[in-house]
């Protein structure tokens with residue numbers, strides 16, 4: 001099969017490199033999408049993955065991030081699965097919804113996922129990827145997109161997989177420049193992303209450790225990609241998409257102050273609070289976001305240390321006030337402080353984690 005990719009939805013500034021918020025399980029729900037849109041939306045959103053198997057139905061809270069998306073920006077629905085019948089059935093359920101396209105997950109590194117031969121596990125089996133992309137291409141008249149890593153154990157299948165993207169006329173490819181085995185903390189191999197850019201016919205989004213607007217510009221220069229996809233660093237710094245646009249336009253990205261970060265914490269707390277959830281549980285969830293935010297607050301990690309010891313909202317906000325409002329005008333670091341790690345004792349997902357959750361991923 002041959003042919004060219006379909007046109008993508010216009011970015012906010014047509015002609016400028018694209019930005020996307022990375023799909024993140026437990027994070028990129030409607031509430032978080034709205035929070036990022038408040039600070040400057042990315043060009044594209046991707047839902048966290050919808051599981052596809054014999055008993056699956058599109059999860060209601062993920063569907064909400066499509067049907068109630070009021071960010072003004074398109075959202076792609078991401079699927080994780082390998083059964084052709086159930087992938088087709090799920091696509092048929094999603095296509096009547098306002099989705100920008102259907103995205104296939106070829107990257108999730110959680111053992112519980114890859115052992116089922118889905119997500120990153122599929123990178124070991126290009127023949128299966130061929131069948132899946134064939135079935136999806138037939139079922140999706142609009143945009144079909146893929147998010148992949150470089151390979152499973154190594155990059156031996158990379159070229160074959162990239163050629164499948166061409167054969168099935170994939171419309172947009174995101175490459176996270178690590179293998180499944182490399183998880184989340186190794187160096188990102190931007191040279192391999194540049195190779196993908198040269199080999200596939202569709203636009204490529206470069207993903208992995210795009211820590212700031214300056215890093216985004218560097219990664220674009222190094223890879224020639226059409227844009228960047230940003231995950232963990234948008235939790236730390238939801239202004240990053242606006243800053244990228246300022247940087248791409250040739251200006252300086254405007255820093256944010258610690259007082260603005262304090263306001264972000266407050267907004268995130270209220271936006272992500274489900275009705276009826278006990279305060280203690282919500283504080284625990286907030287601490288998971290704040291693990292990332294803390295990487296930009298102080299170089300010694302004192303904010304992180306104190307924040308992790310709180311167990312109620314009053315104490316949590318008191319720690320925020322101490323660290324963010326004592327010098328409210330001080331700039332929030334545009335890059336994470338070296339050595340300040342979001343979850344220092346948790347380099348790899350726990351063996352029983354069934355996805356890439358905030359419980360299990362570091363930065």
Ligand SMILES: Cc1cc2nc3c(=O)[nH]c(=O)nc-3n(C[C@H](O)[C@H](O)[C@H](O)COP(=O)(O)O)c2cc1C
Nearest residue numbers: 022023024025049208209230231232356357358361
């Ligand atoms: C908490 C968390 C959940 C994730 N969930 C997904 C997911 O549902 N689908 C997916 O394709 N990638 C998922 N990822 C991977 C990210 O989309 C992204 O590829 C990875 O974090 C590297 O980009 P970054 O360095 O900008 O964070 C997840 C990552 C994190 C940190």
